[in-house]
Amino acid sequence: MITVGIDVGSISAKAALINAGELIGSRVMLTGYNARNAGENIFTGLLDDLGIHRDAVDRIVATGYGRNSVAFAHKAVTEITCHAVGAHFQDPAVRCVIDIGGQDSKAIALDSTGRVKDFAMNDKCAAGTGRFLEVMARALEVDLDAFGKMSLKADRPAAISSLCTVFAESEVISLIARGERRANIIAGIHESIGSRVVAMANRVGITEPVMMAGGVANNIGVVKALEKRSGKTILVSAYAQVNGAIGAALIAAG
Amino acid sequence: MQHSKQFQDIFADPKAYARRWKEKTGGKVIGTLCSYAPEELILAGGALGFRIVGGSGSISKADAHLQSYSCSLVRGALEDALNEQLDFLGGAIFPHTCDSIQRLSDIWRMNAETGFHLDVVLPVKLNTQSARNYMAAVMRKARTDLEAVLDKIITDDDLQKAIGTYNGIRSAMKRLYTLRRDRPGTIDGSDVHAIVRASMVMDRNDFLNSLTQVVESLEQQPEPESKTGKRIFFSGGVCNLPDVYSVIESAGGTVVGDDLCTGFRGLTGLIDIGGDPMDAIADRYARRAICPAKHSGITRRGDDLVRLAKETRAQGVIFLFLKFCDPHAFDYPYLKSMLDAEGIPSLLLELEEQIPSEGQFRTRCEAFMEML
Numbered sequence: 318m319i320t321v322g323i324d325v326g327s328i329s330a331k332a333a334l335i336n337a338g339e340l341i342g343s344r345v346m347l348t349g350y351n352a353r354n355a356g357e358n359i360f361t362g363l364l365d366d367l368g369i370h371r372d373a374v375d376r377i378v379a380t381g382y383g384r385n386s387v388a389f390a391h392k393a394v395t396e397i398t399c400h401a402v403g404a405h406f407q408d409p410a411v412r413c414v415i416d417i418g419g420q421d422s423k424a425i426a427l428d429s430t431g432r433v434k435d436f437a438m439n440d441k442c443a444a445g446t447g448r449f450l451e452v453m454a455r456a457l458e459v460d461l462d463a464f465g466k467m468s469l470k471a472d473r474p475a476a477i478s479s480l481c482t483v484f485a486e487s488e489v490i491s492l493i494a495r496g497e498r499r500a501n502i503i504a505g506i507h508e509s510i511g512s513r514v515v516a517m518a519n520r521v522g523i524t525e526p527v528m529m530a531g532g533v534a535n536n537i538g539v540v541k542a543l544e545k546r547s548g549k550t551i552l553v554s555a556y557a558q559v560n561g562a563i564g565a566a567l568i569a570a571g
Numbered sequence: 572m573q574h575s576k577q578f579q580d581i582f583a584d585p586k587a588y589a590r591r592w593k594e595k596t597g598g599k600v601i602g603t604l605c606s607y608a609p610e611e612l613i614l615a616g617g618a619l620g621f622r623i624v625g626g627s628g629s630i631s632k633a634d635a636h637l638q639s640y641s642c643s644l645v646r647g648a649l650e651d652a653l654n655e656q657l658d659f660l661g662g663a664i665f666p667h668t669c670d671s672i673q674r675l676s677d678i679w680r681m682n683a684e685t686g687f688h689l690d691v692v693l694p695v696k697l698n699t700q701s702a703r704n705y706m707a708a709v710m711r712k713a714r715t716d717l718e719a720v721l722d723k724i725i726t727d728d729d730l731q732k733a734i735g736t737y738n739g740i741r742s743a744m745k746r747l748y749t750l751r752r753d754r755p756g757t758i759d760g761s762d763v764h765a766i767v768r769a770s771m772v773m774d775r776n777d778f779l780n781s782l783t784q785v786v787e788s789l790e791q792q793p794e795p796e797s798k799t800g801k802r803i804f805f806s807g808g809v810c811n812l813p814d815v816y817s818v819i820e821s822a823g824g825t826v827v828g829d830d831l832c833t834g835f836r837g838l839t840g841l842i843d844i845g846g847d848p849m850d851a852i853a854d855r856y857a858r859r860a861i862c863p864a865k866h867s868g869i870t871r872r873g874d875d876l877v878r879l880a881k882e883t884r885a886q887g888v889i890f891l892f893l894k895f896c897d898p899h900a901f902d903y904p905y906l907k908s909m910l911d912a913e914g915i916p917s918l919l920l921e922l923e924e925q926i927p928s929e930g931q932f933r934t935r936c937e938a939f940m941e942m943l
Contacts, residue, residue: 382930397938421931433942435916438935 320376321363322399322565323356323390325383328419328447329532330355332363333562334374335570340406342367343559345532352383356390378569380561382420394568396561397425397436403564404528405431407554412524415514415543415551416561417533419447424518435521443482445513447533452482453506456489457499461536464503468538471504480513503538511542518547528552530560575762577781578769582813585772589621590659592774599661599721602685604648604675606837607666607693607862609713611737611852614775615729616721621660622771624833625811625924626650636678642893643923644809645671652683662687662720664713667695669864669898687720689713697857698867707853714849730848737842739779740770744838746786752827752883755802756795760816760826767834800825801943804885806876806906807892808832808863808899811924815891822937828883830876831891836860863898872902873909880915887943888917889936916943 319341324331325348333343344363348355356379364371379387380399387393396416404414405427414425422445426434443449454461468474475492479485485506492502510533515523527549533539534557544551556563581588589600599618603610606622613620626633626647633650651657663685665676680688691713694702718725747766750757766785770778803824809832819826830836840859843851860875861867868874880888888910892899903919910917918939920932 382934395934395938395941397934398941433938436938436942438931 318375318570319369319373320378320566320569321360321374322562322567322569323360323377323379323387324381324396324399324559324562324565325352325356325359325379325387326381326396326419326532326561327383327421328451329558330359330381330383331559331562332359333556333559333566334363334367334369335563335566338570340556340563340566341369343556343562345558348383352386353388356383356387360389376569376571378565380565391569394565397423397438398433399561399564399568400530401425401427401433401564402431402567403556403560403562404530406563406567407556407560408526408528408552410526411528411552413518413522413527414560415518415523415527415529416531417446417510417514417529417539418531422446422514422517422531422533424514424521424523426521426524437517437520439513439517444480444485445510445517447531449482449485449510450506450533450536450539452486453489453503456486457493457502459499459503465507465536465538465540467500468503468507469541470500471498473501474508475501475505477505477509480509485509504542507536507538507542508545510539511546515543515546523547523549525549526552528554528557528560530557532558534558575758575765575785578765578773579762581773582765582768585621585768586627586656586659588772589619592619593659599686600659602657602660602663603666604664604672605666605668605862606832607668607691607856607865608664609666609691609710609852609856610775611730611733611842612710612714612717612725613664614736615725615733616717616723617729618661618717618721619774620771623648623651623657623663624768624771624809627656636682637675640895641671642895644811644893645675647924649675649678649683652679652685655684657683657685660685662689664689664691666691667693668862669896689716689720693856695864696866697861698871703854703857706857707850710853710856711849727848730852731844733775734842734844734848734851736775736779738844740775740782741838741841743779743782743786744770744835746790747782748828748835750786750789754794755800755825755827757789757792760820761813763826764810764813764816764833767838770838801940802827802884802886804880804883804888805829805831805834805891806888807890808896809893810834810891810922812922815920815922818933818936819889819940822933823940824887824936827885828879830860830879832862836862863902870905870909873906876906877909877913877915880910880913885915887939888915889939890917890919892919892921894921894923 330348334341377390379390380396384393404411416423425436610620625644632653633646801824842855
């Protein structure tokens with residue numbers, strides 16, 4: 318059975334195709350203004366990549382904040398359930414998933430079958446999310462892809478005390494004005510995300526093995542900051558960003 | 572549901588109802604800020620108790636008096652008062668509950684123009700004999716104070732009648748909640764919410780009549796097809812968002828019970844009849860389901876929650892707290908661990924008067940249903 322999971326996030330849309338329990342392929346693109354189009358585009362884009370015809374797809378599950386705008390999906394499931402299923406597929410030993418996406422962050426505790434036991438989600442605020450990193454990258458004139466590696470060169474991470482993205486940005490600008498090294502500022506930003514997300518994850522309990530999912534998992538600086546704050550090892554798979562889409566495709570397969 | 576139309580109308584615009592009531596009867600409308608306001612005395616005094624559970628829009632004037640970390644109930648209520656939205660009130664009663672409402676009382680007294688101002692300084696600890704004696708003394712003082720501001724002698728006969736009405740309301744509400752528990756398809760959560768909200772503002776005798784008719788007709792309805800939704804119990808404070816019920820229902824849940832301040836909490840317990848009416852009223856306020864700003868044993872609220880969750884066969888508990896409500900937030904950790912110990916999953920949702928970001932709110936509710 319061929320199934321597709323489509324994860325329409327606030328910043329990027331992801332799709333994954335599963336055939337008989339095997340991950341065949343995945344794709345990521347920017348969501349843009351129209352979530353409806355994003356769902357369609359990521360789906361057709363993935364099928365083109367793989368040379369698979371639309372009719373060959375048996376079932377589709379949509380997830381992510383735009384899950385209800387994917388009209389051709391058979392079902393919508395929240396990204397919380399999908400991330401748990403996706404992480405369990407990638408490594409059945411995983412008991413905690415930390416997902417940092419574009420507009421929110423989540424911590425999910427799961428059992429040995431991949432079922433969600435408990436979860437926590439940040440409240441209506443960009444602090445500790447991908448959007449926060451985007452704002453900071455702009456203020457620092459650094460390409461977001463280089464952000465993670467650059468922070469590893471820090472010798473003394475700067476202290477960023479504001480939780481609010483707007484206030485944190487003005488703190489960052491003050492640090493720039495004071496001549497603080499870029500690497501230290503970026504490391505400070507990652508540590509502030511790390512402390513915020515770990516505080517939230519502690520509400521559900523950070524049980525190892527911990528896996529990180531979502532686009533921000535590609536930022537090694539945030540991963541290191543989470544490890545430092547939590548004192549736990551954090552696994553990052555090559556499919557971190559499409560983890561939710563993989564979970565959705567697996568749920569579609571039943 | 573057809574039955575609940577009049578309750579929905581009152582809930583949609585309680586102020587318009589109170590204005591009409593005042594015009595029709597010439598009586599006084601008295602604002603109350605908490606379910607511990609002695610409503611029986613208000614009714615016995617011939618006035619209409621009007622529960623204020625928040626404001627009607629955005630906040631601007633109230634922010635000159637209150638910090639932004641006050642709950643939206645306190646800020647919204649003050650905003651309405653300062654905007655003369657509550658100009659139909661002949662007075663306001665502030666029972667001693669949480670710190671925010673106590674201090675709101677002071678700000679209100681000095682700034683709002685809503686008629687007379689009464690503080691009812693109830694005991695905090697409710698489970699001792701001395702607290703009960705004190706409670707009875709406070710209620711007697713409230714009776715004398717009300718007699719003065721209403722310019723009416725409240726007789727024991729008035730009190731007995733009011734007790735009869737409130738016992739009638741609370742018994743009928745209990746039947747409604749039993750129906751909701753045993754036959755959840757019979758009535759929607761948003762209808763129950765509208766009925767409870769109407770109970771806080773409608774002429775209490777009219778309310779009792781309408782409620783009795785609704786409950787009787789629902790009880791006679793044939794058993795509906797059983798709802799397959801996940802059985803959810805709501806725990807917490809003031810919920811001013813009827814949308815919560817539709818979000819839960821569209822996510823595949825059915826609300827089968829609650830201990831909310833805008834739910835069953837203030838409607839629990841009957842007043843004993845036959846003895847001294849003031850002692851009986853005071854005794855019921857000491858016995859009813861408690862609010863986290865009161866004390867009646869170290870684990871009273873947790874014991875009640877676990878018992879209710881089991882009685883309603885809830886598959887999950889959703890805590891609904893107003894943001895910045897610290898009495899509820901302080902109780903939360905032990906309530907959650909008591910539920911955890913019983914294997915009952917729970918979800919905490921912090922709300923303000925408007926759902927701040929509906930997408931995330933929906934995601935949480937749906938994920939919780941998927942988890943159950």
